[in-house]
Amino acid sequence: MKTLVYAGSFDPITLGHLNIIERASHLCDELVVLLSSSKNKNYQFTIEQRQNFLKESTESIKNVRVDSFGGLLADYMQKNSYTCLLRGLRGPKDWYLEETMFITNKALSGNLETLCLLASPKYRHISSSLVKELTPHLVDWKKFVPPCVEKCLK
Numbered sequence: 001m002k003t004l005v006y007a008g009s010f011d012p013i014t015l016g017h018l019n020i021i022e023r024a025s026h027l028c029d030e031l032v033v034l035l036s037s038s039k040n041k042n043y044q045f046t047i048e049q050r051q052n053f054l055k056e057s058t059e060s061i062k063n064v065r066v067d068s069f070g071g072l073l074a075d076y077m078q079k080n081s082y083t084c085l086l087r088g089l090r091g092p093k094d095w096y097l098e099e100t101m102f103i104t105n106k107a108l109s110g111n112l113e114t115l116c117l118l119a120s121p122k123y124r125h126i127s128s129s130l131v132k133e134l135t136p137h138l139v140d141w142k143k144f145v146p147p148c149v150e151k152c153l154k
């Protein structure tokens with residue numbers, strides 16, 4: 001069974017993430033959407049909220065499973081015998097970060113591969129940071145986030 005693991009903070013999940021999840025779900029048997037929580041990071045949404053957003057917005061995609069982890073991604077992958085990470089690329093800035101992450105993960109666990117999907121032009125500008133920046137303002141959330149997040153932001 002081919003499993004892809006799409007890890008992130010998802011603080012919160014955006015339409016860009018969701019588009020990557022939907023497209024990747026056709027490329028594998030199982031897609032694990034993995035919620036990362038680090039003690040050293042400050043999140044706008046709690047782990048429960050972020051997990052609920054992920055579950056609610058992906059519930060219609062049959063081969064998606066939501067899981068969470070703390071610590072090293074390479075350890076999670078090894079422990080679960082998964083070998084392929086999925087990342088979304090919005091542009092050159094993402095590429096530099098992803099390359100570093102790829103090399104680091106390879107150094108930690110030699111058999112880890114990373115599959116990158118290019119963001120659809122429609123969602124290329126969307127990020128969780130942008131959503132957080134817009135949070136105090138009254139904007140049309142439908143353009144940025146799935147309905148469950150929209151409800152919470154409103």
Ligand code: PNS
Nearest residue numbers: 007008009010036071072073074101104
């Ligand atoms: O939401 P993000 O910033 O895209 O998530 C990045 C994530 C969670 C994949 C990355 O920060 C991560 O792997 N964190 C776990 C710590 C780790 O394994 N670090 C070394 C690999 S770069």
